[in-house]
Amino acid sequence: MFNLANTSLVTHIKGDIEFRNVSFAYPTRPEIAIFQNLNLRVSAGKSLAVVGPSGSGKSTVIGLIMRFYDPSNGHLCIDGQDIKTVNLRSLRKKLALVQQEPALFSTTIHENMKYGNENASEAEIIEAAKAANAHDFISRMEEGYKTHVGDKGVQLSGGQKQRVAIARAVLKDPSVLLLDEATSALDMSSEKLVQEALDKLMKGRTTVLVAHRLSTIRKADTIVVLHKGKVVEKGSHRELVSKSDGFYKKLTSLQEVV
Incomplete structure (x- = not known):
């Protein structure tokens, strides 16, 4: 799937991640666009939480950063360099993925x-x-x-x-930490211990996290809400909950604690 010729080795990553007009459909379902011209950015050392309803493309964001797939159009860049131009094995050495x-x-x-x-x-x-x-x-x-x-x-x-x-x-x-529903399958006491460990691990690293639980996402530097493959809202937890009719407000109102 990947062309490994003419790729450069990754020796150091600051962790600035940017999706530039990324379009993507899964190879098995090419007629269903997951993203069309998606633009996302997380600065090195900061955290970005990706939320949204089922099927909005949250986990696909992480899959593309890991290069399980490549965009059909657009560019996914780390530190300004398209990740398709870097050696896949050396890239993944700088990434850590913790899944559900x-x-x-x-x-x-x-x-x-x-x-x-x-x-x-x-x-x-x-x-x-x-x-x-x-x-x-x-x-x-x-x-x-x-x-x-x-x-x-x-x-x-x-x-x-x-x-x-x-x-x-x-x-x-790792330079970049990717968390895909890392606490969603846990009971309350286990979640607390795991979340404490994740908070320590996230310090000073670029983190992209996908989660439903508010306790996991509310402290992220930036939260983006995906809907039908597009960013419909972006901001901090405090900013987004202040929008009375916003997507994020509706998502969080389904949970007891805001």
Whole structure:
């Protein structure tokens, strides 16, 4: 799918991300446009929350940044350079994705974490687990960090899996953090621990997050509301809730806390 010839290696990313007139349709459904001339921007080190109803293209934003797909038209740039012109493997080394269902391998917690940085020392692994609010529950397990997680992490709870995935992202030390509904499948107590870990991880990094839960998005520097593949509102949480008949106000009114 991707032309890897004549691509440059990524050695450093500041993390300025921009969608310039991006149009996109999934290859399996080319007649259905997800985006038409989408323009989005998040400055290096800032956070952008993408919200909207189902089917509005929220997760597609993250999929395009990860280059699971390429735009059919327009440009997706990081630090001013179209990501199609950079080496895909080297680009992804600078990105960390935490999804609703984290991808854990059928091996130990230790090995799953080390996947973020194969050269990490034992001390760094423990520090990463502490940063992810994972060290305490790992230490209580009979085999500690050598505990096997089972197929797709089946031996761990949802909150535990997410914290292992976050610890892996901490070790990776990415320039850009992508969060796709990272807390939506968790109960309240697990969500609090995971959100605390994510807040620490987000500091100083460019973050693009897709979420339904208000607790996850309200602190983002900028929130954009997508509707039918277009940006219909943009601003901070405070700015957007002040628009009495706005899209964001309607979305948040469905939740108890505003």
